[in-house]
Amino acid sequence: MRRFAALLLREERAIFTSSIAYVVVAVFLVIMGYTFTLTLFLSHSPTLVHLFFQIYVLFLLTVPIITMRLVAEERRLRTLELLFTAPVSEVSVIFAKYLASLSLVLVMLALSGAYAITLGILGQPDWGPIWSGYLGLFLLGAALVAIGLMTSSLVSNQIIAALLSLSLFLLLWIIDHFGWLLPDPFDALVVNLSLLVHFTPFATGSIFLSDAGFFISVALLGLFLSVRALGRR
Amino acid sequence: MSGRSTRWLIEIALLLTALGLGGLAFGPVGEATADVLYFGSWCAAMLLIFSLGLRLPLHPRGPLARLLAPGLIATAFGLVLFGNVALYRHDAHFDATVTGRYTPPPELEKVARQLRGDVVLTYFYNSKDENADAAKQVLAVAARRYPHLRVRSLDLDTEFTAARDYGVKLYNTVVVEAQGRRTQVENTVDLRQMAYAIERALQQRMQTVCFMTGHGEHYTPGHVHYAHREILGGEQQSGSGLLEAPAEGLDRLKLAIETVGYSDRAINATTLPAIPQDCAIVADFGAVNAYTPADVSALKGYLLRGGHLLLAYDPRFSVSPELASLLDEVGLRAGHGVVVDPTNHYGTDQEQVAVPYYPPHPITEQIALTVFPEARPIRLQRAVGGIKVAELIATSKDSYVRPVLAAAGSDPTLPSLASGGGVGRGPLTPQLIAAAVQGTWPGGGQAPFRLILVGNASFASNAFFPYASNGDLAVSMVRWLAADTTPQLKPETYSLPEIRLTHRQMQVTFLTVEVLLPLSVALIGVAVWWRRR
Numbered sequence: 001m002r003r004f005a006a007l008l009l010r011e012e013r014a015i016f017t018s019s020i021a022y023v024v025v026a027v028f029l030v031i032m033g034y035t036f037t038l039t040l041f042l043s044h045s046p047t048l049v050h051l052f053f054q055i056y057v058l059f060l061l062t063v064p065i066i067t068m069r070l071v072a073e074e075r076r077l078r079t080l081e082l083l084f085t086a087p088v089s090e091v092s093v094i095f096a097k098y099l100a101s102l103s104l105v106l107v108m109l110a111l112s113g114a115y116a117i118t119l120g121i122l123g124q125p126d127w128g129p130i131w132s133g134y135l136g137l138f139l140l141g142a143a144l145v146a147i148g149l150m151t152s153s154l155v156s157n158q159i160i161a162a163l164l165s166l167s168l169f170l171l172l173w174i175i176d177h178f179g180w181l182l183p184d185p186f187d188a189l190v191v192n193l194s195l196l197v198h199f200t201p202f203a204t205g206s207i208f209l210s211d212a213g214f215f216i217s218v219a220l221l222g223l224f225l226s227v228r229a230l231g232r233r
Numbered sequence: 234m235s236g237r238s239t240r241w242l243i244e245i246a247l248l249l250t251a252l253g254l255g256g257l258a259f260g261p262v263g264e265a266t267a268d269v270l271y272f273g274s275w276c277a278a279m280l281l282i283f284s285l286g287l288r289l290p291l292h293p294r295g296p297l298a299r300l301l302a303p304g305l306i307a308t309a310f311g312l313v314l315f316g317n318v319a320l321y322r323h324d325a326h327f328d329a330t331v332t333g334r335y336t337p338p339p340e341l342e343k344v345a346r347q348l349r350g351d352v353v354l355t356y357f358y359n360s361k362d363e364n365a366d367a368a369k370q371v372l373a374v375a376a377r378r379y380p381h382l383r384v385r386s387l388d389l390d391t392e393f394t395a396a397r398d399y400g401v402k403l404y405n406t407v408v409v410e411a412q413g414r415r416t417q418v419e420n421t422v423d424l425r426q427m428a429y430a431i432e433r434a435l436q437q438r439m440q441t442v443c444f445m446t447g448h449g450e451h452y453t454p455g456h457v458h459y460a461h462r463e464i465l466g467g468e469q470q471s472g473s474g475l476l477e478a479p480a481e482g483l484d485r486l487k488l489a490i491e492t493v494g495y496s497d498r499a500i501n502a503t504t505l506p507a508i509p510q511d512c513a514i515v516a517d518f519g520a521v522n523a524y525t526p527a528d529v530s531a532l533k534g535y536l537l538r539g540g541h542l543l544l545a546y547d548p549r550f551s552v553s554p555e556l557a558s559l560l561d562e563v564g565l566r567a568g569h570g571v572v573v574d575p576t577n578h579y580g581t582d583q584e585q586v587a588v589p590y591y592p593p594h595p596i597t598e599q600i601a602l603t604v605f606p607e608a609r610p611i612r613l614q615r616a617v618g619g620i621k622v623a624e625l626i627a628t629s630k631d632s633y634v635r636p637v638l639a640a641a642g643s644d645p646t647l648p649s650l651a652s653g654g655g656v657g658r659g660p661l662t663p664q665l666i667a668a669a670v671q672g673t674w675p676g677g678g679q680a681p682f683r684l685i686l687v688g689n690a691s692f693a694s695n696a697f698f699p700y701a702s703n704g705d706l707a708v709s710m711v712r713w714l715a716a717d718t719t720p721q722l723k724p725e726t727y728s729l730p731e732i733r734l735t736h737r738q739m740q741v742t743f744l745t746v747e748v749l750l751p752l753s754v755a756l757i758g759v760a761v762w763w764r765r766r
Contacts, residue, residue, distance in 0.1 A: 017765055022758025026751045033747035041739060044731040091287050114750055118742060123732035128329030192317070206335035206374055207327040209272040213320040216276065217313045220283045224309055228302065231291030 011100030036115045046125035052133040052203040064165035067148025068158040075156040105141035129205030136202020139215035146222025153229035251277035268325035337375045341428040348381035352411040357389040359404035364422040409434040443512035447501040449521030480696035502528040508535035516543040519690035529555035539680025541714035545690035548609040568610035570634035572664045579604045602701040608666040608689035620672035627663045634659040
């Protein structure tokens, strides 16, 4: 456990001392702040639903940037071999990288909580959909980071890793549009691969446990495949 | 304790949790609780499988080593797929909104839960109608919870082909297909109406309101023709229906009772030996000509069998001696004249009596103001054993009754309209204009009957049905007669209070979330970079 804590600390340092994290978070907050103020000033409605969908899109775009270098960069610089001279397992390395990246996602979500607080100060929002929206974003972030980590583990070029992640995310975003063209039961199968289909209920305050299960299982699958990919070094 | 032992303990704990919660889920608990327990069991099982998967060797050796990696990946995908399908089949739903926006109404829940075969519901919604959008979302929730309810929501503005195939031309039309049958409800955002459409398609709901005809009533059987109305930007519109029907007709009433799940048809008591068995309720609105003895005999026979009768008569309806005798048996009399209320009336017409308050009764407990144009008084004659009579609607204490004026060429016994007729007026006193009676018919009733006598039929006509709560009152009367106790819910139109900001508040909000927040993160980043440099 102590070795894992040291690994985690190393990864957290790597993320929070890199300029990428601050650039990503600052850009995220500028875009979100603009959306929030515009929606609030024009619609006057105390809701964050529009914001949640915008964060959803931004996660699809920013998570590849966060995760692209996690393993690919180490593989390119050949620091992985150095790392594995220490008594650490592939599982620990992947878990540490995963939790460190997820913590950055959590920081972004925590900072976006300023919008919810603002709504609470200025009006009387319905807190149920706000909590469920944040829960959905956390689960979405957990799944996306796992997929991003997996693609980073597969290749040694971080740009390719980012593009691979982005392609996968975009495919999983729009796949439901193809699903409607397929015959039963393949339509339901493909539609249910869509990230948006599972995220929308959370964002609007309608929680299905199967949606939570989908994100959890995708995160576990991504982590499992990451470990297997790292193991073939 | 070593890390390896801890991991084993965690895996054993996960196994026990999965088995324990799974066992509880199949125990004697409610469906919702079972689904939550199932989810807990599912999570524990997935974590256990994940943990066991991580124990597999990363560098396998042997002849099958090349096949192991793709096999493992395929197995992992298969397990995730299987796990999600299993969870989907035992899904639980929570509505996190304070208004219960995503909770289907009890009527729809009940119908969807009882489905044993597939029912396809296609909703051609208006994407610019907020209420239609809300209905669409609740339908999606219901479809996920009840797999036999297969919902397709199509935007009528873009899905021309599907609309043409179904013959749909109006916004917010629901087409329900089940067991080779099809029902269609036009211009609706009411989920209860959709539930009843499913019941009708499955032929599960057979409560019929029989409207009497043959005495000059304006009941028209068949489909009501109505069109949608364009909605302006800020206008709150829940139904957006516009009837194209005669003012004295009953089309709006027909539509309203169909909305709450009744069917209707016409009967002519004169030509029938008895009131048909399938008539859950018999209603007569706006008869003009007097009943024949055969009519009254059929009605009495119906009440003796425990029938449910709604009689609404305008002042010009001539009450035959047989009908007067029938009403007298339960202590009622349909009085003569027109009620005038100088205190409570609609607009400037004192004969359009307005009633804001009612004596306590299930029919009127949720009814606001109602309007009765030209009502006749109802008299309570006497108490009759075994029968409970309730005053439903009465006018103010300043009311009086004037005689009915005869139009030229009509009943010569009535005071003439042209001459002024020497119209007198009765004493100032509250005038009863509706009463409800229930009990067993005196002298040989076989089952408890219910009867409502209203001294006005026009309140439920197309012209006056939308006035204040007239429509609600008419529907409530029908529901009381049918002993329909399901809660009558209005479509939710609740919305959160808006946030109106002052210029100063807008400035502070913008500066805080759009400038200070990102800037502080950027400054921290610069500081970190400076230190590392």
